[in-house]
Amino acid sequence: MERYYQEELECASRETMVALQNEKLVKQVKHVWDNVPYYRKLMEEKGVTPDDIQSIDDLYKLPMISKYDLREAYPYGLLGCDLKKCVRIQSTSGTTGKRVVAFYTQDDVDLWEECCARAITAAGGTNEDVCQVSYGYGLFTGGPGLNGGSHKVGCLTIPTSSGNTDRQIMFIQDLQATILCCTPSYAAYLGERMKEMGLSPDEIPLKAGIFGAEAWSEEMRRDIENTLGIKAFDIYGLTELSGPGVSFECSEQSGMHINEDHFLPEIIDPDTLEVLPEGSEGELVFTSLDKEAFPLLRYRTRDICVLSREKCSCGRTLIKMKKPKGRSDDMLIIRGVNVFPSQIETVLLNYGYAANYQIIVDRKNNTDTLDVQVEMTPEMFTDNLGEIEKRQKDLIDGLKSMLGLKAKVTLVAPKTITRSEGKAVRVIDKRKI
Amino acid sequence: MAIKQISVFLENKPGRLDAMTDVLTEANIDIRALSLAETKDFGIVRMIVDDVYETATILKDNDYIASMTPVVAVRIPDIVGGLNKVLKCLTQAGINIEYMYASLAGKKSDHAYMIFRVEEVQKAEIALRAGGFLLANQDDISDM
Ligand SMILES: [Zn+2]
Numbered sequence: 187m188e189r190y191y192q193e194e195l196e197c198a199s200r201e202t203m204v205a206l207q208n209e210k211l212v213k214q215v216k217h218v219w220d221n222v223p224y225y226r227k228l229m230e231e232k233g234v235t236p237d238d239i240q241s242i243d244d245l246y247k248l249p250m251i252s253k254y255d256l257r258e259a260y261p262y263g264l265l266g267c268d269l270k271k272c273v274r275i276q277s278t279s280g281t282t283g284k285r286v287v288a289f290y291t292q293d294d295v296d297l298w299e300e301c302c303a304r305a306i307t308a309a310g311g312t313n314e315d316v317c318q319v320s321y322g323y324g325l326f327t328g329g330p331g332l333n334g335g336s337h338k339v340g341c342l343t344i345p346t347s348s349g350n351t352d353r354q355i356m357f358i359q360d361l362q363a364t365i366l367c368c369t370p371s372y373a374a375y376l377g378e379r380m381k382e383m384g385l386s387p388d389e390i391p392l393k394a395g396i397f398g399a400e401a402w403s404e405e406m407r408r409d410i411e412n413t414l415g416i417k418a419f420d421i422y423g424l425t426e427l428s429g430p431g432v433s434f435e436c437s438e439q440s441g442m443h444i445n446e447d448h449f450l451p452e453i454i455d456p457d458t459l460e461v462l463p464e465g466s467e468g469e470l471v472f473t474s475l476d477k478e479a480f481p482l483l484r485y486r487t488r489d490i491c492v493l494s495r496e497k498c499s500c501g502r503t504l505i506k507m508k509k510p511k512g513r514s515d516d517m518l519i520i521r522g523v524n525v526f527p528s529q530i531e532t533v534l535l536n537y538g539y540a541a542n543y544q545i546i547v548d549r550k551n552n553t554d555t556l557d558v559q560v561e562m563t564p565e566m567f568t569d570n571l572g573e574i575e576k577r578q579k580d581l582i583d584g585l586k587s588m589l590g591l592k593a594k595v596t597l598v599a600p601k602t603i604t605r606s607e608g609k610a611v612r613v614i615d616k617r618k619i
Numbered sequence: 620m621a622i623k624q625i626s627v628f629l630e631n632k633p634g635r636l637d638a639m640t641d642v643l644t645e646a647n648i649d650i651r652a653l654s655l656a657e658t659k660d661f662g663i664v665r666m667i668v669d670d671v672y673e674t675a676t677i678l679k680d681n682d683y684i685a686s687m688t689p690v691v692a693v694r695i696p697d698i699v700g701g702l703n704k705v706l707k708c709l710t711q712a713g714i715n716i717e718y719m720y721a722s723l724a725g726k727k728s729d730h731a732y733m734i735f736r737v738e739e740v741q742k743a744e745i746a747l748r749a750g751g752f753l754l755a756n757q758d759d760i761s762d763m
Contacts, residue, residue: 562628562661562684563684564684564686567626567628567684567685567686568626568686569624569626569663569665569686569688569736570717571656571657571658571663574661574663575658596660596661597628597630597660597661598630598661599628599629599630599635599682599683599684600682600683600684601682602630
């Protein structure tokens with residue numbers, strides 16, 4: 187039996203949802219116009235006023251904003267209400283260094299936590315569950331978001347935060363944690379440690395995991411599911427929009443339902459900025475519908491993905507997004523070819539290696555070089571040098587056919603690639619230095 | 620009786636072989652034979668040791684990747700062309716040698732041993748015994 191946290195919204199008919207979105211969009215645009223001079227100026231430059239926005243069909247008329255605007259307006263330029271009403275900030279470093287600071291009123295926090303509660307419920311969580319939140323707590327949204335969601339569902343919440351792996355495992359075992367929330371790379375690491383300790387999946391009480399905040403492949407999902415003996419659910423979000431829970435996976439595990447009653451999605455062509463029809467691959471753009479402190483209209487996420495309204499077996503009618511191929515921030519351009527770290531990970535796992543790898547990009551004699559360093563595993567090791575070299579060559583061929591690019595593969599000793607407790611450092615781009 | 624070889628994955632960087640033998644020395648493991656096969660960035664150390672299981676455990680505890688492989692240790696007759704005779708015997712039996720290396724002379728032993736990695740261990744052993752050669756077993760190695 188599928189459970190929902192807010193069934194009337196998660197399973198609403200299309201008509202009900204559109205009516206709700208229309209009403210909320212009109213209000214949100216008015217709110218921004220009245221309170222955010224930075225965005226009002228962009229609207230004026232485009233000759234748009236709130237009167238032009240009567241329904242979601244008018245969305246395309248609004249100007250888009252991006253991380254660039256967040257940096258320009260740092261720290262208070264996009265604030266949508268009096269600071270007195272704000273109760274919290276969260277912040278993310280972003281790949282380019284300058285921090286993004288997002289503000290929340292109490293209503294904004296509640297809305298965010300409800301989104302996370304929907305995700306936990308979709309993963310099978312109820313008030314009988316013990317939910318261990320091993321995301322970092324603090325400025326990073328992972329810990330606080332899932333912590334709040336877990337409270338709302340009524341789970342017994344274990345706020346371990348990230349790090350101290352042996353203590354994490356002790357709590358999972360001693361308090362019989364049934365749901366684990368963390369980054370996929372940390373889940374894989376916990377699984378690796380528990381396997382080393384001789385724990386079989388049957389001896390681990392976990393039944394579900396909610397993993398997000400970094401790109402991970404389908405193969406990595408299966409690996410984590412097998413070592414921990416759980417069902418692993420993807421979750422997606424951006425600090426700019428609230429945090430994790432903008433979209434979440436259901437039991438079908440075929441894309442994430444967007445909480446579109448709060449975040450209205452569009453797919454655009456990142457070059458022409460044209461809105462693309464449903465089913466097209468392009469950049470994901472979100473418009474917040476309920477935010478007070480940090481409303482964002484047509485915010486470009488840089489994430490490349492596809493939206494789908496295909497009927498879902500879980501009963502939710504919320505639109506689904508495919509797992510993003512990667513943030514365009516993560517995207518590397520190597521010798522003119524677009525490369526996502528997640529593509530490399532897929533190949534590694536397909537060829538029998540573990541997801542312990544690092545991608546090193548450099549430039550030598552004006553040519554980009556791509557070196558994939560991957561840890562040797564007991565399964566891939568043999569005393570036969572020729573055999574190891576053959577497997578190495580097969581992997582290079584596999585990468586070539588996936589990326590259209592010749593990579594170097596370096597086999598490194600186990601545990602030499604630093605294990606991450608938060609987001610894994612997958613890419614070292616020496617070209618920028 | 621085939622003996623067990625320990626193979627270890629090492630990065631081909633200065634100090635790596637040192638570090639591994641340090642670990643074994645600390646655990647009082649005696650290396651009776653060792654050979655190294657390497658590429659530009661990694662290598663495989665193949666060893667015959669006095670205590671195979673202790674070695675495997677210690678390596679694993681220290682995060683090395685190691686595997687065990689059966690190999691044949693043949694005592695090389697102390698005559699001119701001794702090794703040549705062993706090789707001939709294996710060739711005649713149709714045994715393909717993947718690689719081979721010499722054992723360090725043991726404290727008590729005045730014989731040289733050659734370690735052979737072959738696909739068909741049993742077949743090699745039968746052929747060598749029939750040819751009158753002496754094969755070392757695990758105890759011989761431990762007592763060497
Ligand atoms: Zn669904």
